[in-house]
Amino acid sequence: MKILLKIIGIIIFLIVGYVVIALLAFRKNYHFEKSVVIEAPCEKVWEHIASTKEMNVWNPFAKADPNIQITYSGIQGTVGDAYHWKGNDEVGEGEETITEVIPNKKLSCNLHFIKPWEGVAKTKFILTPEEKGTRVTWAIDNELTTGMKLLKPMMDMQMGKMFGQGLDELKVISEK
Numbered sequence: 001m002k003i004l005l006k007i008i009g010i011i012i013f014l015i016v017g018y019v020v021i022a023l024l025a026f027r028k029n030y031h032f033e034k035s036v037v038i039e040a041p042c043e044k045v046w047e048h049i050a051s052t053k054e055m056n057v058w059n060p061f062a063k064a065d066p067n068i069q070i071t072y073s074g075i076q077g078t079v080g081d082a083y084h085w086k087g088n089d090e091v092g093e094g095e096e097t098i099t100e101v102i103p104n105k106k107l108s109c110n111l112h113f114i115k116p117w118e119g120v121a122k123t124k125f126i127l128t129p130e131e132k133g134t135r136v137t138w139a140i141d142n143e144l145t146t147g148m149k150l151l152k153p154m155m156d157m158q159m160g161k162m163f164g165q166g167l168d169e170l171k172v173i174s175e176k
């Protein structure tokens with residue numbers, strides 16, 4: 001019985017220790033980015049990220065629910081181009097709107113999450129010419145609530161997985 005109580009005490013100590021460290025160590029401002037080099041010129045890659053419809057061809061977040069409902073608005077490929085999504089519990093509901101377009105170089109967007117939790121974020125795609133093609137960097141920035149700070153390591157893992165899948169698919173369709 002004493003061993004069981006010691007184990008429970010150690011587990012509680014570790015959990016409390018993690019919470020304290022996470023709250024102190026993890027900043028409120030969250031930034032995550034991932035890059036890939038695509039063997040295609042910027043102009044060819046741009047075709048696949050220049051509008052919300054084109055992004056959703058390879059966007060793993062839009063593919064996570066086969067029954068997702070997407071409604072587009074605005075003029076595709078311009079500031080104001082937007083889409084609203086509504087999906088299962090994994091996908092939730094929200095809106096993404098293009099806020100900046102620098103053809104063949106940069107696309108910035110505002111994300112508004114509605115469900116399962118309310119939140120906002122900014123995303124951007126930066127295209128940089130390289131010797132073997134184009135480096136595409138996909139980034140997201142937002143502010144973490146206290147509760148979300150505790151989940152930051154899991155968020156990094158999930159974002160890395162999803163951004164990796166999306167960039168890999170973007171690479172495949174851009175190199176065709």
